[in-house]
Amino acid sequence: MNIVILAKLVPDLVEELTIDTSGKALDTAWLRMIINEFDDHAIEQGILLKERGGAQVTVVALDIEGVDDVLFTAAAKGADRLIKIKGDFVGVNNHALARAITGVVKELQPDLVLTGVQANNDLDGSLGPLLAGCLEMPYVGYISGVSVAEGKSKARKEYPGGLIAELDVTLPAILGIQAAEQPPRYVAVSKVRQMMKTSTIEERTAPGLDMVGGPTISRMFQPETGQRATMLTGSPEEVATKLVGIFKELGVL
Amino acid sequence: MNQDIYVVIEHLRGQVAEISCVMLAGAHELAKDMGGSVVAVLLGHNAQGLVGNPSASSGQFLAADKVLYIDHPALADFTSDAYQKALANLISRDQPRAVLFGSTSIGTDLASTLSIKLGLPMISSCRSFSPGGKFVSQICGGKIMAEGDLPGLTALVTMVPGGYKAEQGMGTQSPPITQVETPALESLRVTLAKYVEPESGDVDITKEPILVSVGRGIQNKDNIVLAEDLAKALGGAVSGSRPVIDQGWLTTTRLVGKSGKSVKPKIYLALGISGAPEHVEGITNSDTIIAINTDPVAPIFGVAKYGSEIDLFDLIEVLTEKVKQSKGG
Amino acid sequence: MTANGTGTQSFYDQVLEATPNGERLRLCLQCGDCSGICPFGYLMVHPPSRMIAQLRADRFQKVLDTDTVWMCVSCYACTAVCPAQIPLTPGLMARTKEELILAGNVPAELQSALENSQRYGNPLGESPRKRADWATGILPEVKIMGKVRKKVDVLWFVGDYPSYHPRVQLITKALTKVLNALGVDFGILGPEESSDGDSQRLAGERGLFEMLAEKNGMAFNKYEFNEIITTDPHAYNAIKNEYPGIGISFPIRHYTEFLADRLEQLKPLLKNELKKKVAYHDPCYLGRANGIYDQPRALIQAIPGLELVEMSHNHKNSLCCGGGGGGMWLDGFQWEKAHVRLSEWRVSEALATGADILAVACPYETPRFEDAAKTVQGAGQLKVMDVAELLNEAMGN
Numbered sequence: 001m002n003i004v005i006l007a008k009l010v011p012d013l014v015e016e017l018t019i020d021t022s023g024k025a026l027d028t029a030w031l032r033m034i035i036n037e038f039d040d041h042a043i044e045q046g047i048l049l050k051e052r053g054g055a056q057v058t059v060v061a062l063d064i065e066g067v068d069d070v071l072f073t074a075a076a077k078g079a080d081r082l083i084k085i086k087g088d089f090v091g092v093n094n095h096a097l098a099r100a101i102t103g104v105v106k107e108l109q110p111d112l113v114l115t116g117v118q119a120n121n122d123l124d125g126s127l128g129p130l131l132a133g134c135l136e137m138p139y140v141g142y143i144s145g146v147s148v149a150e151g152k153s154k155a156r157k158e159y160p161g162g163l164i165a166e167l168d169v170t171l172p173a174i175l176g177i178q179a180a181e182q183p184p185r186y187v188a189v190s191k192v193r194q195m196m197k198t199s200t201i202e203e204r205t206a207p208g209l210d211m212v213g214g215p216t217i218s219r220m221f222q223p224e225t226g227q228r229a230t231m232l233t234g235s236p237e238e239v240a241t242k243l244v245g246i247f248k249e250l251g252v253l
Numbered sequence: 254m255n256q257d258i259y260v261v262i263e264h265l266r267g268q269v270a271e272i273s274c275v276m277l278a279g280a281h282e283l284a285k286d287m288g289g290s291v292v293a294v295l296l297g298h299n300a301q302g303l304v305g306n307p308s309a310s311s312g313q314f315l316a317a318d319k320v321l322y323i324d325h326p327a328l329a330d331f332t333s334d335a336y337q338k339a340l341a342n343l344i345s346r347d348q349p350r351a352v353l354f355g356s357t358s359i360g361t362d363l364a365s366t367l368s369i370k371l372g373l374p375m376i377s378s379c380r381s382f383s384p385g386g387k388f389v390s391q392i393c394g395g396k397i398m399a400e401g402d403l404p405g406l407t408a409l410v411t412m413v414p415g416g417y418k419a420e421q422g423m424g425t426q427s428p429p430i431t432q433v434e435t436p437a438l439e440s441l442r443v444t445l446a447k448y449v450e451p452e453s454g455d456v457d458i459t460k461e462p463i464l465v466s467v468g469r470g471i472q473n474k475d476n477i478v479l480a481e482d483l484a485k486a487l488g489g490a491v492s493g494s495r496p497v498i499d500q501g502w503l504t505t506t507r508l509v510g511k512s513g514k515s516v517k518p519k520i521y522l523a524l525g526i527s528g529a530p531e532h533v534e535g536i537t538n539s540d541t542i543i544a545i546n547t548d549p550v551a552p553i554f555g556v557a558k559y560g561s562e563i564d565l566f567d568l569i570e571v572l573t574e575k576v577k578q579s580k581g582g
Numbered sequence: 583m584t585a586n587g588t589g590t591q592s593f594y595d596q597v598l599e600a601t602p603n604g605e606r607l608r609l610c611l612q613c614g615d616c617s618g619i620c621p622f623g624y625l626m627v628h629p630p631s632r633m634i635a636q637l638r639a640d641r642f643q644k645v646l647d648t649d650t651v652w653m654c655v656s657c658y659a660c661t662a663v664c665p666a667q668i669p670l671t672p673g674l675m676a677r678t679k680e681e682l683i684l685a686g687n688v689p690a691e692l693q694s695a696l697e698n699s700q701r702y703g704n705p706l707g708e709s710p711r712k713r714a715d716w717a718t719g720i721l722p723e724v725k726i727m728g729k730v731r732k733k734v735d736v737l738w739f740v741g742d743y744p745s746y747h748p749r750v751q752l753i754t755k756a757l758t759k760v761l762n763a764l765g766v767d768f769g770i771l772g773p774e775e776s777s778d779g780d781s782q783r784l785a786g787e788r789g790l791f792e793m794l795a796e797k798n799g800m801a802f803n804k805y806e807f808n809e810i811i812t813t814d815p816h817a818y819n820a821i822k823n824e825y826p827g828i829g830i831s832f833p834i835r836h837y838t839e840f841l842a843d844r845l846e847q848l849k850p851l852l853k854n855e856l857k858k859k860v861a862y863h864d865p866c867y868l869g870r871a872n873g874i875y876d877q878p879r880a881l882i883q884a885i886p887g888l889e890l891v892e893m894s895h896n897h898k899n900s901l902c903c904g905g906g907g908g909g910m911w912l913d914g915f916q917w918e919k920a921h922v923r924l925s926e927w928r929v930s931e932a933l934a935t936g937a938d939i940l941a942v943a944c945p946y947e948t949p950r951f952e953d954a955a956k957t958v959q960g961a962g963q964l965k966v967m968d969v970a971e972l973l974n975e976a977m978g979n
Binding site for chain 2: 218244
């Protein structure tokens, strides 16, 4: 079975995000890019499928700072092939990215494509379902469990409240992963360093970037930030009275 | 092309999802600028009844100017392939000004693929619309907002909750229902095998309007009853942070935080909780957080709206008493 | 077969080769002192002596199949008591944890701490750019080497928890005031400082330790200073004992050693009388691992009015707080097995001496003991203070 996993790097929310001088995009100067958490789960799910039933796992990622580490870490977990797509991806929307990787994914002839169900910087949909449109493959998202047998896959789709729908999906198909069946495994730094010496990352170039379909942003801004709590002081009686007042204001009493 | 705003109604096992009403509210806002009607698009099988009783609140109807209803056995339960094909037909035929989808397990299975398939522009994570036909979307965990003009063709938009209240999308009149021609839905590549029910536990803290939450400061199991008394008086439930669950003073169904649940009560009263990030992660959707902690540098004060350094043991019984009095009990 | 696909024999040899004095493993008498003194030994399926027995019987896989080695808090008690002087903590325990990590068997909390260390240079997952934020607003301004770019007398290696944890930041600020009062010419690396890596090393991530050490080495080499002092005994241990092995070598002292040297200069500044009973807790990596027992005590006894008392476990057989060597990040895991925290045990011992204050000298200890004091009956009035905070208070700052 041939599994292709798409991995994206997204802004790390631990760092402070600021808007650049144009007022329309994120300032990239201090931006730290890390692997999209859901793509990390997609990688884990792919490796699990390989461990269970045998498969060739290829990880495809776009060339952004930090991508080599992401790919070598995937190799250390068990990925067989690593492909990096080169191009200038700053400010490029998901429609363009989906079109850019269509050719490579087609060439790989996957049975199953796994990718994270969403990324924190998505403004024009997510990569998975967009690619499904380009490749005319079925797409199901919010997946938390996958099994494959005889050319068909069974996927567990999550709904709110913990409800799960078990679906039969004909392959080839794209699945948007919400959570792998186990949390992404840890890889020792020494193992990743070893992969850097022994694995190779294949390179492909993206054909021109076609952004049609994405929105035009006229303004990016930060919502009003909260401030430190208003502190209530006094005796227990006084504080309790103030709290009851607040409860009343909020309509619960 | 018309100036109508279409809203794809989401429903699951006979219940209309709250996001549908939020989207209808948004659609009305947008329709003011666009000049068209708000059209609810309902796909299902023998599902006309869903137009009334949205979110199981009786006597309420979907607040739309009209409903377009597509009936087919393959649409009885949501599956991406069937719904996509049905919607593709409808959107191509009608070419509305915009189609709103939920940014959910249902909506996100549809919008992006339709965007490519039909060559239509798409916007995701939209929270609200502002005057002049503008959308406002949120990204990066809500830390960044992006605004722009609604694109000129039929715009496909996925919406997140937060900008409108569901009540604004419910009405007292039943809108007229027009049944649309049933499309051919064959060779479907995604089919439903079965549903798997979630585990039922005791209280579902994610549904409680008021949570009285305890941390290490509660000190021992015997003191939990103080929190229970207060919760009962307020009409809520007790939850806790990790150390309390670790100690076995509360069951894991009450755990709030990274390894537990994300809660969104009206009031989250944190007693003796320091506010470590793993816990705070689970409470950021609360309407109002009130924190009681004797430690002035407890991180919880950075996310709470109100706080007090008073000792929770000095406060709790007095507070319970006052709440009871206020309710006349 | 171990995770690396090598046999027990090979693991045996690797431990012997990889650790200084590792060959002493062959001298084990199976006396069981190590397992007996281990604070969590009673919960391990294979406490240290049994681990060696399994190694000898070529059945080490049995040890690797259980996860009880994660109960080890790297407190060094076993190493200190071993009559054959086997380097149990850095050799056997750390190496076994390494095998488990290579096999992907890592408790979730620890995994987060390790991933954060890799990504952000600190296990807390805080932005490296904010590492010196604690110093904002302090006057005189704390010198950040990257900004001042001139030689300083002392490079103060601040550490992870002292930089980011709100409670421990108070200790960092107190120490800043003490150093300023003594007129010490010091600077900090700020955002260029990475975790010392010692706890990560002891938790089995040798590769990560080396990566962090290399980064710190590069930062050290950029600037001129006469010596390094640390807030954290773990950083002290790493830079003193482990960094030279990777080619990074600098004169290094723990802040208590540094201040004890200046006791004559310090004494007249300790104007305030603190009439309290103080029990001093010997941190594992200051005391047992590096033999520094007297200097912190000298500092405490220099404060007028303070009465120093000893807990029943003190000096070499001091009880670990449970934080070092990865213990801070195995709290939930260890709790599941033990239903007791080492920090609570220690707080009870402090109470038994009638102490008002439990004095510490390691950044993990203050938050751990303060948490424990909330749950131990009768400990509500016990204050936990770092030696730096005691000195600061005595100075009237």
